Amino acid sequence: MKAMLATVRAIGCNFPDILIVQGKYQKKPPLPFSPGVEVAGVVRATGPTARRFAPGDRVFALMGWGGYAEAVAVPERRVYRLPAAFGFDEGAAFGLVYQTSWCALVHRAGLRAGEWLLVHGAAGGVGLAAVQIGHALGARVIATAGTAEKLDVARQAGADVLVNYRTDDWVARVKEVTGGGADVIYDPVGGDVFDGSSKCIAFEGRLLVIGFAGGRIPEIAANRILLKNISVVGVHWGLYQERGSPLVDRWMADLLALVERGAVRPVVWKTFPLAQAAQALAAIAARESYGKVVLHP
Structure with a gap:
């Protein structure tokens, strides 16, 4: 065995x-x-x-x-x-948070160097992994969090722009910083955060549905998807593992290579x-x- x-x-x-x-x-x-x-x-x-x-x-x-x-x-x-x-x-x-974030950003969203990546819950487990990976891949990272301490953690992980969602109009701030919206949005929160994300996403942007830590499972009007050619993309990493996908080992090898470079920790x-x-x-x-x-x- x-x-x-x-x-x-x-x-x-x-x-x-x-x-x-x-x-x-x-x-x-x-x-x-x-x-x-x-x-x-x-x-x-x-x-x-x-x-x-x-x-x-x-x-x-x-x-x-x-x-x-x-x-x-x-x-x-x-x-x-x-x-x-x-x-x-x-x-x-x-294992879990870095696999989830790599699956989301690389496999599901096809994140490219130079793109704007908005990470919600950026100081949480999956969020901080997404910030580190996005930075390592050459994306320009916007991090949202609710305290100055958590924003500083995101900054140390590689975030370029810090937004306090409790005190700032984060939708307006993302539009201002990017000049047209974020190319990829990483959302483990759902609820109102998802709703706001749909308003500050770029043309051909990819909105990653990671989870619903905020408690409410959101919905989106199909015309909003159509008007800007955006993609709403589900990320259920565990299903790849349950199905025995060879991608899981490939992703782990890629992640461990980043560890060896000192790019993620x-x-x-x-x-x-x-x-x-x-x-x-x-x-x-x-x-x-x-x-x-x-x-x-």
Whole structure:
């Protein structure tokens, strides 16, 4: 069997973890279950046909759920060698958000160097990954966030223009800065943010639907799509993994190449003991955190 058992040293927390425990996520595991889709740790044992790793190897892995644990059994195809530059915290904070953002920006939107990229929730897990990747690809990045501290985090990640959505008319600001709208808009928020994004998108712009952290699933009038030849593009990265798409490994190789160049690196806001997982998720839900929150078993 091509599987491996790993001792978990760090667990990445993500917004979907909140939804899945509330029964509001599109994936509903049978009870009882633990959340958690990404871990980093040390290989303890491998199945008889597993060949890529050996006991003692430092790895990170992506899972459907079950990562909030002291040890996990994972199919070998979902396990990757931890970069030498990463500790376990960075490894646990890397897989999901960087895969999602690469899939969105490169595969779904075809982001090109010199284009304007607007990233909402730019200091959050997926948002900060999108800022780093967009900057690495040569895009001009506009970051929105709700505090000066979070905007500074986005600036350090490579954002060129910073917009506080609580105090600024961000739709007008994007139009002013770009001179015609953003070419690609990365939206993990939905609701009013999606509505505003449809008003400041460029001709032939691509509006990426990443998620609905704001709570409301938005709608758009078809004539607005037609009038500016825009594309509203869904991004469900997990479906590529579930279907065993070879693209996932290709994207990971591209991302790890960026890591080697020093172009991207996860930002960990805070770590919590696994026993305080509820507090960790509450911090994410309350928008207290930036980057990633990590648990230690």
